[in-house]
Amino acid sequence: MPEHSAISVASLGDLVEEQGALPGFVVQRTDGLHVLRSRLDSPAAFLQFVNRVIDAGLYFRNLDYARFVELLYTETAREQGGDPADVFLASGMRPFDPERRALYHSLRADQNEASFLFEPIHALAGEFAHNERASGGRQRDGERTVLDIDEFIAYAWAEGVRYGIDVAAVCEGFELSKPEKRIVARSLPAQPGKDAEIRELAPGLHRNNAPRRMVSGRVDLRQFETRYPQVAASLRLVQKVPSKPGVDGRLISGEAIPALPAKDFELASLAGPGTQVKREKDVEFLVSSVCGFLSVDTQTNQFSVGDKIVSHEGVSTRTTGDLLLTGEVYEQHGEIQEQRIVRCRSITAHADVFGHVQSMGGIVHLKHNLVGGSASNEAGDIVVDGVASGATLSALNGCVTLRRADNCVILARRAEIGQATACTIVADELELDISEACAAASRWLHVRLSRSRREIDNVFLVRVPDLSAHTTQIATLQKRLETLLKAIAGQRERIAAMREEKELANYLRLAEKLRRKELTLRPEQEVSWRRLAGQVAPALKALAQLSQSVTEMDAEHGRISVNVGELIAERDALSAGIACSVEQMVDETRISMFLYRPADPPLSSLSSKELKARLRRTDAATRLLFAGAKGSFAWTYQSATS
Structure with missing residues (x-):
């Protein structure tokens, strides 16, 4: 230098x-x-x-x-x-x-x-x-x-x-x-800032689309491992990783190159129902405030926890596979596609259902159509706001409510249908506004309008129980009651006669006074008392046996009387409320009484094809009540014992 x-x-x-x-x-x-x-x-x-x-x-x-x-x-x-x-x-x-x-x-x-x-x-x-x-x-x-x-x-x-x-x-x-x-x-390039991020803390936040492994070790390809994660209260779900500002760059002229600002967000914007934001040592966490199912809205990225499972993606092979849900309420906004099975308690489906919905006792509410699939409820109701077509609906312990049904099989304790066309229906109670070419069997049936379709008539069967077994059993038990009453009366007469014999009568009278302490024996009298007791001992034994026999026959009489009462109540219940009314008929309509035994397999156990054939068949179990194309019909069953 x-x-x-x-x-x-x-x-x-x-x-x-x-x-x-x-x-x-x-x-x-x-x-x-x-x-x-x-x-x-x-x-x-x-x-x-x-x-x-x-x-x-x-x-x-x-x-x-x-x-x-x-x-x-x-x-x-x-x-x-x-x-x-x-x-x-x-x-x-x-x-x-x-x-x-x-x-x-x-x-x-x-x-x-x-x-x-x-x-x-x-x-x-x-x-x-x-x-x-x-x-x-x-x-x-x-x-x-x-x-x-x-x-x-x-x-x-x-x-x-x-x-x-x-x-x-x-x-x-x-x-x-x-x-x-x-x-x-x-020049020095600007270093962009680091956007704020979400760090997942709770395990199982993501749905696991692997095939479900069963207890036996086999794999069920129709179900995914985890679709709707369930979390406990006060569980840390995610943590916010704060944004980091960028570092400005510098041109060789000395002018600053502003760094792109880092994107930030408020964690509170992600807190939906059932969640809350907590801050600990300047760190923010999103925490579940209740126990329930975790869902993340894909549109807003909002976390929510509740007892209701809400899905917008539909049920298909690609998205969910078959579903087995443990929550109380399931809300589905997408279609349930063909051959897919959804097992749950209560479900509300906002789109068409082509698959199978199986409820364990809540309510099945289909707000659109049920096409080609099925809906069943073990202990609750089924409601279809749209059209049910080519479907099977079963609520043997509940009510099926339909606005319109075409070519469906309907099994229920009670059915309320607006218009049914070519349907097969079995219910204890059936309220049908318009019936076209249907076959129905019910204990109580009311139809406002009956008309045929493509020359196929309506067939209505009024289910009447065969009470002959009850009548025979009641008669047998009543005969046994009469026999018991006679035997009890005879035994009581013998007991009365023995009590009137002199020695036994004296012994029983003295024994009663001694028991009540109205009489006291002197020492010399006790020898005579013991001698008398020895003399009447055989008679006392026979008297005790007769009394025991009467007690047993009284108990048997009581049990049989209860059984007779139960059988009569059951017979009356089976025969009560059986009626049929059709307000208007404009085409061929056939109404028959269908006699069935309570011990027989129920009609609901038949296949769809067998059930349809059985309801339209005329045999010894059916008795025609009405056949015609015009007018109205009303009939109430009166049992022979009424």
């Missing part, structure tokens, strides 16, 4: 004084210039100082470039609230000789990088006389001129390159023996 004309610290003050005094945050010390960070209000103040130095034709000698850039573009210690320690800047300032400045002429710069053509420079005679005089020697013609990094920084600053100089690369370029263009400064 060349030696230039030295300027002492004392004369430095005079030199700077010509351009303006040193700012209050820069002090001169024996080793050079120091920046008092505690006095530096902002990087802009330091920038003004540097501009003033460069504009004055000076440059910093032995400049600490890293500190230099830090002071220019980093928040001050006062702004950061950090360490306000003084920092070394440079050993001093020197004039930048115009002849030396002319050596740095090949800098090319744009916004992102700057290049410089490095080439050996050899001085001619008489060149740089000022420098030679200052050094006390003379430079020979043809001797290579040494460039200086401090001068280069000052030159680059004046050319607009105020950031990103690669000091090592520049110094290496000065040593090159042949011309070469190299990059000497690069």
Whole structure:
């Protein structure tokens, strides 16, 4: 590095004084210039100082470039609230000789990088006389001129390159023996911020679409492992990972490149029903506030926990497979496709159902159509707001309510149907507004309008129980009651006769007085009492046996009487409320009494094909009540015992 004309610290003050005094945050010390960070209000103040130095034709000698850039573009210690320690800047300032400045002429710069053509420079005679005089020697013609990094920084600053100089690369370029263009400064790209994130904490938050493994170890390909996760109360579901701000970049001109802001969100916006936000040591958690099923809305990303399972994706091979749900309420907004099975307690389906819905006792509410599938409920009701077509509906312990049914099989304790066409119906009670070509069997049946369809008539069977077995059993038991009453009366007559015998009567009278302590025996009387007791002992034994026999027959009579009462009540219940009424018939309609035995297999156990044939068949179990194409019909069953 060349030696230039030295300027002492004392004369430095005079030199700077010509351009303006040193700012209050820069002090001169024996080793050079120091920046008092505690006095530096902002990087802009330091920038003004540097501009003033460069504009004055000076440059910093032995400049600490890293500190230099830090002071220019980093928040001050006062702004950061950090360490306000003084920092070394440079050993001093020197004039930048115009002849030396002319050596740095090949800098090319744009916004992102700057290049410089490095080439050996050899001085001619008489060149740089000022420098030679200052050094006390003379430079020979043809001797290579040494460039200086401090001068280069000052030159680059004046050319607009105020950031990103690669000091090592520049110094290496000065040593090159042949011309070469190299990059000497690069801009610093902005580092984007890190968006706020959600970190999952609770296990099983994601649905597991692996095939369900059964207890036996076999795999059921029709079901997925986990579709609707269930969580406990006060369980941490997710944690918010805060966003991190980006780091601004810097163009070589010194202008900042703003970093893209990180995206943030409020964790409270993800808290749906059954969840809440808790903060612990500046960390936010989304916590379940109740026990239930966890669902995440794919539209809003909102978490919710409740006893109702809500699904918007439908039931299919691709999305869910068959479902076995343990929750109280299941709400499905998508279609349940063909051959898919949903087992649950209560279900509300908002779209068409083509598969099979099986309830364990809640309510099955299909708000749209049931087409080609089935709906069953073991101990509850089924309601279809739309059309049931080619479907099977079974609620043997509940009510089936339909607006319209076409070609369906309906089995229920009670059925309420608006319009039924070509349906097969078995119910204890049937309320049918319009019937077209249907076959129905019911204990109580009311039809407003009956008409045929495609020459197929309506067939209504009034189910009447065969009570002959009850009648026979009741008669047998009543005959047994009569026999018992006669036997009890005979035994009681014998008991009365034995009690009237003289010796036994005297013994029983004295024994009663002794028991009541109305009589006390003297010692000589006790011998006679014992003698009398021995004489009547056989009679007392026979009397006890007769009394025991009467007690047993009374108990049997009571049991049989209860059985007779139960059989009569059962017979009356089976025969009560049996009636049929058709308000208007406009086509062929056949109404028959269908006699069945209570012990026979129920009609609901037959297959659909067998059931349809059975309801339309005429045999010994059926007795025609009405056949015609016009008019009305009303009939109430009267049992033979009524």
